[in-house]
Structures are given as structure tokens and as C-alpha cells.
Amino acid sequence: MKTPVTTATVRVRPGRRADHPLSKAKFAAFNSGIVHAATYRRDLEALRAARPESVRIDIGWGAEWIGHERTISEPSADGFRYDFSELDEIGALLNDLGIRPCWSYCYVPSPYQLRGGDWRDLAEDDGGWVDMISAYVEGARDRGVTVGYHEVYNEPDLRDERTGEAVFFGGDLDDYLGLYRSAATAIRKADPDTPVGGPALASVLANEHWIPAFLDLVTTENLPLDFFSFHHYGTHSVGTALDKVLGHLESRPELADVEIHLNEYNSYPVDYPLGGLQDTHHLAAAMLADFATLLATPGLTKVSWAQFLDSGHGNYSGMVDIDGRPKPILSAYVFYQTMPVDRCVLELDGPDGVGGLAGIADGRLAVALWNRSSRRAELRLDTGDGRYDAAVVRRIDAEHDGTEAERSPAERHWTFDVPRGGVVLLELTGPAGDPARPAGTVRKVRHRYTGRRTSAWADLDEATTTFRLGTASDPQAVPVIAADLTNCGPSITVTGRLTDADGSAVTQGSLTVRLDGPMTSQELELGPDLATADLASFGAAGDVRVTVALRGAPAHTFAVVELG
Numbered sequence: 001m002k003t004p005v006t007t008a009t010v011r012v013r014p015g016r017r018a019d020h021p022l023s024k025a026k027f028a029a030f031n032s033g034i035v036h037a038a039t040y041r042r043d044l045e046a047l048r049a050a051r052p053e054s055v056r057i058d059i060g061w062g063a064e065w066i067g068h069e070r071t072i073s074e075p076s077a078d079g080f081r082y083d084f085s086e087l088d089e090i091g092a093l094l095n096d097l098g099i100r101p102c103w104s105y106c107y108v109p110s111p112y113q114l115r116g117g118d119w120r121d122l123a124e125d126d127g128g129w130v131d132m133i134s135a136y137v138e139g140a141r142d143r144g145v146t147v148g149y150h151e152v153y154n155e156p157d158l159r160d161e162r163t164g165e166a167v168f169f170g171g172d173l174d175d176y177l178g179l180y181r182s183a184a185t186a187i188r189k190a191d192p193d194t195p196v197g198g199p200a201l202a203s204v205l206a207n208e209h210w211i212p213a214f215l216d217l218v219t220t221e222n223l224p225l226d227f228f229s230f231h232h233y234g235t236h237s238v239g240t241a242l243d244k245v246l247g248h249l250e251s252r253p254e255l256a257d258v259e260i261h262l263n264e265y266n267s268y269p270v271d272y273p274l275g276g277l278q279d280t281h282h283l284a285a286a287m288l289a290d291f292a293t294l295l296a297t298p299g300l301t302k303v304s305w306a307q308f309l310d311s312g313h314g315n316y317s318g319m320v321d322i323d324g325r326p327k328p329i330l331s332a333y334v335f336y337q338t339m340p341v342d343r344c345v346l347e348l349d350g351p352d353g354v355g356g357l358a359g360i361a362d363g364r365l366a367v368a369l370w371n372r373s374s375r376r377a378e379l380r381l382d383t384g385d386g387r388y389d390a391a392v393v394r395r396i397d398a399e400h401d402g403t404e405a406e407r408s409p410a411e412r413h414w415t416f417d418v419p420r421g422g423v424v425l426l427e428l429t430g431p432a433g434d435p436a437r438p439a440g441t442v443r444k445v446r447h448r449y450t451g452r453r454t455s456a457w458a459d460l461d462e463a464t465t466t467f468r469l470g471t472a473s474d475p476q477a478v479p480v481i482a483a484d485l486t487n488c489g490p491s492i493t494v495t496g497r498l499t500d501a502d503g504s505a506v507t508q509g510s511l512t513v514r515l516d517g518p519m520t521s522q523e524l525e526l527g528p529d530l531a532t533a534d535l536a537s538f539g540a541a542g543d544v545r546v547t548v549a550l551r552g553a554p555a556h557t558f559a560v561v562e563l564g
Contacts, residue, residue: 008350033060100148197227331402363432451477496526509553
């Protein structure tokens with residue numbers, strides 16, 4: 001009996017921009033602290049190919065099952081002696097790849113445990129634990145590690161559903177609030193420049209009451225909070241959890257600068273046995289479909305996929321398996337990460353579950369298509385007008401893991417037979433200009449939101465220091481985006497433009513670029529036409545903060561600011 005086939009028609013419109021660019025900063029990664037430095041070294045090439053913006057790790061100090069080889073903290077004649085070398089090794093490796101470490105500081109080494117407790121239980125006086133974290137943060141750069149994000153603890157709300165026993169943190173909500181008060185303050189003092197956040201909630205749906213309590217503490221006591229973090233597993237309920245978080249932040253305009261990080265996420269609910277469904281091509285299709293959905297939620301700043309590397313201990317959800325072999329999902333992630341940032345319109349006429357993304361750059365068009373419908377699909381693709389010389393097709397299905405490249409001359413029309421759960425990745429290439437060079441190294445990116453449930457968006461492509469902003473259907477709520485740059489050259493060139501989806505100049509609205517250096521500041525207002533300013537006085541000092549705002553433009557305006 002033949003498997004029923006359905007047909008879908010897909011048309012790419014390369015000359016028409018689509019809202020929500022294919023951001024490389026939005027989709028980061030998460031690894032368990034169980035994964036040690038030797039595994040990172042073994043899987044270096046997978047990390048290099050994927051190059052997530054950051055890797056979050058619940059570092060697990062004090063938990064025996066994490067398996068640290070060296071004692072983190074032990075009493076000494078003058079207080080405590082620390083050994084941070086294992087974490088530093090991972091941090092330095094990530095830094096060398098251009099990846100930001102995000103450290104979730106947890107759990108409790110024996111010197112700081114409650115009498116009769118274990119690695120989950122802090123002593124009533126948390127001062128020793130906070131001093132340990134402060135010592136790590138204060139000396140990290142001197143030891144060769146630049147941390148991207150500091151997070152206070154991991155899933156303090158999580159309880160076993162059957163027994164009610166604490167899973168990671170033995171205290172209650174009030175205990176965590178006290179810990180955040182002490183630790184976040186100490187971290188900010190030790191490192192004034194790097195984002196600090198929490199509480200890394202395990203379940204928004206079960207423990208929503210933690211959110212207002214936590215935000216009340218932060219606002220009432222003016223505590224450091226650069227990002228609110230939470231976790232969720234499973235596509236079907238993530239929208240509900242995310243809407244609750246967005247709602248709580250939206251009701252507090254005084255927290256407009258606080259980003260939202262979903263820093264543990266997987267399309268599948270937690271059940272990842274060795275060789276389970278998560279190891280198949282189906283999860284690659286689910287991830288790409290989720291990426292498309294989450295891109296359309298600009299109020300969610302960052303998503304860390306759980307996990308990048310298999311950790312074992314009953315959890316095999318990585319993109320690389322426990323023995324170092326890549327899974328099909330890695331091919332999908334790497335392809336997304338290498339797609340052009342500028343997104344173009346993709347029109348699809350077909351059954352529910354068939355979807356796609358398309359990105360375009362000078363001399364390059366990349367298209368990702370997936371079939372999550374209930375049957376095989378014949379996808380008839382029209383890539384639109386364009387001059388391309390060559391094509392590469394990669395397939396992800398039961399017989400293909402996405403690593404084999406099928407090369408051919410470029411064509412406009414393609415037909416793909418895609419099984420249920422399958423993915424097709426197509427790249428067309430032709431003559432291209434010289435790649436853009438960044439104006440400096442991005443140290444930190446910040447957003448300021450005027451609305452959390454908005455469709456308006458702002459993104460920074462760090463590889464080229466190109467800011468992209470869009471009004472979408474909500475012109476009044478475009479986020480302001482800022483970046484701290486280091487290692488700038490002797491001058492900075494700022495080029496900006498405002499266009500509609502078809503590339504025609506937009507004459508309404510203002511595109512403002514502010515540059516703040518150590519000695520001077522300047523604000524530029526870029527008009528509807530191509531505008532360039534050469535700022536020789538800013539790059540000389542090496543450090544510049546750049547803030548970009550789009551105001552007063554009509555719906556579906558696209559703004560670009562390039563620094564060179």
C-alpha cells in the first residue's frame with residue numbers, strides 16, 4: 001500500500017522583505033553541567049559549526065552527581081580556597097569560538113550546606129555561598145574568561161510531582177528571594193557590565209505566583225535584573241507559559257529594559273531516552289517550526305535550546321549524541337545559523353504542518369522547508385527571480401541526516417518529495433560582493449521594550465554590526481536596541497535607510513543613532529535616503545555604546561543601520 005501524498009505549492013519572493021529577521025542572537029543553546037570540558041573539546045567542531053550566541057550551563061557546584069573532578073571550595077587558614085579551573089576551561093573554550101558563556105550559579109558545596117542537608121540546602125546564612133560566587137565573578141577575566149550572562153540559581157521552584165520533594169533547591173520562595181537579593185547585588189558589584197538575571201523558573205504554569213513576587217522584590221529594592229529567565233518543554237503549551245511571562249513584564253513599565261530569556265526549551269516534553277524520538281528527523285522539523293513561531297514573538301529576547309550535547313543520566317536530548325555523533329537536528333540548527341539574516345516572503349499553499357523560512361543576501365538565497373503534516377508531501381517550490389550559479393540540497397528524514405550535500409546547477413523551480421517529519425534545506429549561490437566587516441566586537445546587547453506583546457522588532461547581527469528594526473503591524477512599539485562595542489577602529493561609519501517591504505524609500509519616521517564614547521557623545525538622525533556619517537572621534541578610544549531607535553514610521557517599515 002502506497003503512502004498517501006499531499007501537494008504544497010511554495011513561492012519565494014526574494015525582492016520582498018518579511019518581518020522578523022532570521023536572528024542569530026535569538027536561538028542560543030543550553031548544556032547540563034554534567035557535560036565536562038573533555039566533551040566540549042571532543043565536540044569542538046560541532047560547536048564551531050553551530051556557533052550559538054551563548055551556551056547556558058547550570059554549573060552544578062557541590063552536586064556529587066555532576067561529577068566535578070576538583071573540589072570547588074574548601075576551608076583554609078584565611079577563609080576558603082576556591083578552584084574554578086574546570087568551569088574556566090569550558091568558558092575559555094567557548095570564548096575562543098566567539099560564544100558567550102551563561103553561567104547559572106548552582107548548587108551548594110558542602111561548606112555552605114545546611115546542617116543535615118545536602119547540595120540542595122543552603123545554610124541559613126548564605127554569605128559563604130555568595131562570597132564564592134563573587135570571588136568567581138570578580139576574577140573571571142583575569143583568569144581568561146569573559147562571561148556573557150550571570151544567572152542566580154537554577155529551577156528553585158521545581159518539586160517532584162509525586163512526593164513534593166525539592167529537586168534542585170531546598171528552600172521556598174522567600175528563601176530564593178533572599179538569595180537573589182544577596183547574590184545579584186554581589187555579582188553586580190564584582191562585574192558592573194555583564195547582564196544579571198533569574199530566577200530560571202522550571203514551571204511558569206505551576207508556579208506563576210513566583211513571577212510577581214520576584215518582580216516586586218526587584219522593583220521595590222532596586223535590585224539588578226537585566227533578564228527574566230524561565231524554562232519550558234513542549235511546543236503545545238509554550239504559548240500559554242510565554243503569554244503569562246509577557247503579561248507580567250508588560251504590566252511593569254519600570255522594567256522596560258528587562259529582557260526575557262527562555263533559557264531551557266525543547267519542542268518535545270521531557271522524555272529523552274537513548275535512541276528516543278528526539279534522536280530522529282522529526283525533532284529537526286519541530287525545531288524549525290518552533291523557530292518560525294518564536295521569531296514572531298519579539299518580546300521574547302532569547303531561547304536556549306535544550307540541549308546541545310547529550311548529558312546522559314537518562315537525558316539524551318542533545319544535538320550531538322553521547323558518543324560525539326551529530327544528530328539530524330544539528331544539521332537543521334547549523335543551516336538556520338548560516339541562513340542570511342534578511343528574511344524574504346515565502347508564500348505557501350498547502351496542508352497544515354507544511355512550513356518554511358527563506359533568507360536572502362547578496363548572491364545567496366537559503367530556504368528551509370519542513371513537513372509536519374500527517375502524510376508525505378510533494379513540495380513544488382518556485383524560488384523567484386534571481387541569478388544564481390549553483391545549488392546545494394540537504395535532506396533530513398529517515399534516510400538522511402542533513403550532512404550529505406547534493407550539488408547541481410541552480411534552477412528556479414524545484415519539486416521535493418518530503419516524508420512526514422522531513423526537512424529540505426536548499427541553498428542557491430551566485431556572484432557576491434565583499435563581506436561586511438564589523439565595526440568592533442560586541443560586548444553586550446540590550447533592548448528596551450515599549451510593549452511586550454508587540455509584533456514590532458529589533459535585532460543586531462553581531463557578525464556585521466548591522467542593526468535591523470521593523471514596525472511590523474505595531475509602529476508605536478518598536479524596541480530600542482543598544483550595543484556596547486569594544487576594539488573599534490580609528491573611526492566609525494554609520495549608514496542607515498528606511499524602506500518598505502519592496503525596498504522603496506519610506507519618507508515618514510525618524511531613525512536615530514546615538515553614539516556614546518568615553519569622552520564625547522553624538523546623536524544622528526538618518527533620513528529616508530541612504531545616509532552616511534564618518535565619526536572619527538568615537539573609534540579612537542576603542543569603546544562605544546550605540547543606541548538605535550525607530551519612531552514615527554508607518555506599519556511594515558524596515559530600518560537598517562550598518563556600522564563600519
